[in-house]
Amino acid sequence: MTQRIHKDDTVKIIAGANKGTTGKVLAVLPQQNAALVEGIGVKTRHIKPSQLNPRGGKKDIQVPVDLSKLALVVDEKSAQTSRVGYSTKDGAKVRVARQLNNKEIK
Numbered sequence: 001m002t003q004r005i006h007k008d009d010t011v012k013i014i015a016g017a018n019k020g021t022t023g024k025v026l027a028v029l030p031q032q033n034a035a036l037v038e039g040i041g042v043k044t045r046h047i048k049p050s051q052l053n054p055r056g057g058k059k060d061i062q063v064p065v066d067l068s069k070l071a072l073v074v075d076e077k078s079a080q081t082s083r084v085g086y087s088t089k090d091g092a093k094v095r096v097a098r099q100l101n102n103k104e105i106k
Helices: none
Strands: 010-013 022-029 034-037 042-047 057-062 070-075 080-082 084-089 092-097
Antiparallel strands (some): 070 080, 084 092
């Protein structure tokens, strides 16, 4: 299935603990149906001691957010979101915002 959210898009979290926050998409993971969002889903991983790092410690990792919890922000100023559809323009497939009367998404 075509991913409606792409890298570098601005998205708003619509469900879960971070509901209402916005961020930039760092990467989309199609196999997991998820995306990495900047500043969202940062967790701590404990590192086992090794020869390179004898004390061990903690490391911050990025945890993906499910695509069903994301809405694409189409208007940066008002933070208005929209569902994404597709249409053809000059023989090319383009994304359009459904809530803005099929306005093309850049």
